[in-house]
Amino acid sequence: MRPLRLAAVLLLLLGAVPTVEAQQPEKVRRVGVLTFTQMSPSVQEPLREGLREQGFVEGKNLLIEWRAADGQPERAKAHAQELVRLKVEVIVANLTTAVQAAKEATSTIPIVMASAGDPVGTGFVKTLARPGGNITGLTGISAELAGKRVELLRELVPGLARLGYLFNGSNLFAKSLVSETRAAAKRGGLELQMIDVRRPEDLDPAFTALTQGRVGAVIVDASIVPWRAGELAQRHRLASISNQRLFVETGGLVFHGSDQADLQRRAAVYVAKILNGAKPGELPVEQPTRFDLVFNLRTAKALGLTVKPALLLQATQTIE
Numbered sequence: 001m002r003p004l005r006l007a008a009v010l011l012l013l014l015g016a017v018p019t020v021e022a023q024q025p026e027k028v029r030r031v032g033v034l035t036f037t038q039m040s041p042s043v044q045e046p047l048r049e050g051l052r053e054q055g056f057v058e059g060k061n062l063l064i065e066w067r068a069a070d071g072q073p074e075r076a077k078a079h080a081q082e083l084v085r086l087k088v089e090v091i092v093a094n095l096t097t098a099v100q101a102a103k104e105a106t107s108t109i110p111i112v113m114a115s116a117g118d119p120v121g122t123g124f125v126k127t128l129a130r131p132g133g134n135i136t137g138l139t140g141i142s143a144e145l146a147g148k149r150v151e152l153l154r155e156l157v158p159g160l161a162r163l164g165y166l167f168n169g170s171n172l173f174a175k176s177l178v179s180e181t182r183a184a185a186k187r188g189g190l191e192l193q194m195i196d197v198r199r200p201e202d203l204d205p206a207f208t209a210l211t212q213g214r215v216g217a218v219i220v221d222a223s224i225v226p227w228r229a230g231e232l233a234q235r236h237r238l239a240s241i242s243n244q245r246l247f248v249e250t251g252g253l254v255f256h257g258s259d260q261a262d263l264q265r266r267a268a269v270y271v272a273k274i275l276n277g278a279k280p281g282e283l284p285v286e287q288p289t290r291f292d293l294v295f296n297l298r299t300a301k302a303l304g305l306t307v308k309p310a311l312l313l314q315a316t317q318t319i320e
Helices: 002-016 041-053 073-085 096-105 143-156 174-187 200-212 226-235 245-249 260-275 297-303 309-314
Strands: 029-035 062-068 090-094 111-117 135-140 162-167 191-196 217-220 239-242 254-258 291-296 317-319
Touching: 029 041, 029 073, 029 096, 029 260, 041 062, 041 245, 041 260, 062 073, 073 090, 073 096, 090 096, 090 260, 096 111, 111 260, 135 260, 143 174, 143 217, 143 239, 143 254, 143 309, 162 174, 162 200, 174 191, 191 200, 200 226, 217 226, 226 239, 226 245, 226 297, 239 245, 245 254, 245 291, 254 260, 291 297, 291 309, 297 317
Parallel strands: 029 062, 029 090, 090 111, 111 135, 162 191, 162 217, 217 239, 239 254, 291 317
Antiparallel strands: 254 291
16 A cells, blocks of 8 residues: 555645646747848838837847848849848848849748839739739839929029939839929929939949039939938039938938838838738738928038028928
């Protein structure tokens, strides 16, 4: 009986000790980010913040592969192919050329636009409501804001008669941008000097040509290397505006466009939904709802320009 009693006691004791289930390490998800221009905190921090709000923390349960094409389409293609080889689960693509590079690299890995111009017209999605395929995200409305950019430059530069426009003809969205800008310039009675800038090394001669053409101001499209363009616009003493925020932070006069930090945070919501099982083709494409108008007052002062109080009241930020 004693051995039986001892066995019973042991069984009771073992039953009283709670069993500890083996803790499985949390799965680390891998996301790729491809930016057509320069990688900057204005891209990285809002995206990180948005992903944290969705429960994905870089360095904990999330690995982000950051890639920047520095304004070079071929580099964007190479980076997109590399992200595919790394087997990322989602690619976040900033600007139309980056989305195109990602689209050419994969038809299976989900792609989140953050953002891209006219995704239906460029063939990225079937419709905004039901994208189909592996691409969804956010669309910009940059072309529709062309008229506002022209009007801003007319208010900033008294007697403006000739306007320069730098665009990237390799950008699928260029046709819409050029068309809207040309129409806006015509409505404003302005002569328009357009220059196709496809490589960073084309920027210096482009600005030289604008100076020789005696333009009084220039519009710089977001698909052109913004930090170099901002510096050169100031060096050539040209009033300037762009739809890329980094432009105004690096010497350009005005940024007017979608709130890019908000776009990155909203892109993070798409990424989280896809990582949690949603299909990109079933997630409707969203349009921007918040817009920024930023003046670089240091640049205005250097150019001898005055930003009228009425314009400053419209500004969401000034750089002083």
